[in-house]
Amino acid sequence: MNIRNKLLLVFIILISSQNICAQTQTRAGFLPTVNYNHELNKLYEVNLRLESRHFIFNDYASQSSNFQYDYSLSDISALVGRKVGLNSKVVLGFLTRIEPDAVSFRTIQQFIFQTKIDNFRVAHRIATDQTFSSSESTEYRLRYRLSAEIPLSGLKVDVKEFYFKFNTEALNSIQDNEYDLEFRAVPNIGYVINERHKIELGLDNRFVSFIDNQTRITSWITINWFL
């Protein structure tokens, strides 16, 4: 498949996910992320992440205009990863969520392993987290994410080349003895600027409240900067 066909396929996926969003109660916005990764030595690495949410569309509430800018929150997280195998690591960390009127904290535990199928890389992430806040009961989540990277030219992604990345994740949560299920599907187009920097543009679709038949969708236009 040449690069033109690959880009066309990616475009179709992006458009189809937009069509799904158009049929259900939807919120949409921007989700810019800065992701800094630093290898301390051959075993340990640190990941610092800054992410913020900005709504530009919201039809959850009956408003005169659904299009309205609304700053939602910012997340700051720090994770420490330890390599436990050639392609696997255990990650522990902490996240602080800052909202205009509240602050909450999350502890994070992850196990990540990578596989390779021909010329695309796949990463699996099994994670648990616990969110603590003063106004709500603690929320416990168990999640599994699969991320696949497909080079858009050549056998692997090199500097100054584009790639397609697709993340899909299932999140189980329990809060106040209430169970919920959420799905995420995130197609991204990425570009490797140089050895250190990558930039990605994507659409993060979150299907919330999957089991109580009142599914709502939140779609984020994501801009990720990895350094």
Add this chain to the structure above:
Amino acid sequence: MNTARIIIAIGFMFFSFVAEAQQKYEREYRIKSEIVPQSAKEFIDSISSDSKIKWYKEISLNDITIEAKFKHDKKKFSVEFDTLGKLQDVEFVIKKREIIPEVYNQMERKLDSLFHKWKFRKIQKHYSGKSIDVVTSIRENEPSDSIKVSYEIVLKGKKIQYTQLYEITFNEQGEMENILEIIQDKADHLEY
């Protein structure tokens, strides 16, 4: 104490830069067969392939080469040429049991001395020499005396604390010629 910390921090930054500088720079592009030198295409035609031939241009720090990848006799082949189409080498994937037992035992002894634990990921047999001799060796599935044979092995090796991928070259007799630590591509965008 503060000065010591700053020196350590600068040291980390410096060593991470050096580590990156040591990475093997290599880029490959898929290319159309129309732009491949005729002599390279003729060489590949002389080996009957079981599959479609994929052509690549590979750029490294010191070299630009043209590479053909295909299947022959149910084996994965990779043939490298210079930009003028002159044959550089042929490599193909083999199984452990295809190595002569004495040669394999020699390799095994060396690997046991290097690693606490090890496991093969990929074994490739290398042929280099005159085009005609290399083609004959491939066709007859037996290397002729006039070509150089070596084994390029990718393995997962565990030393005291960590596991790493290595590329190790052995000669025809099973003596180690070269060892390289494979620096894996960063995957922070897939993991975090």
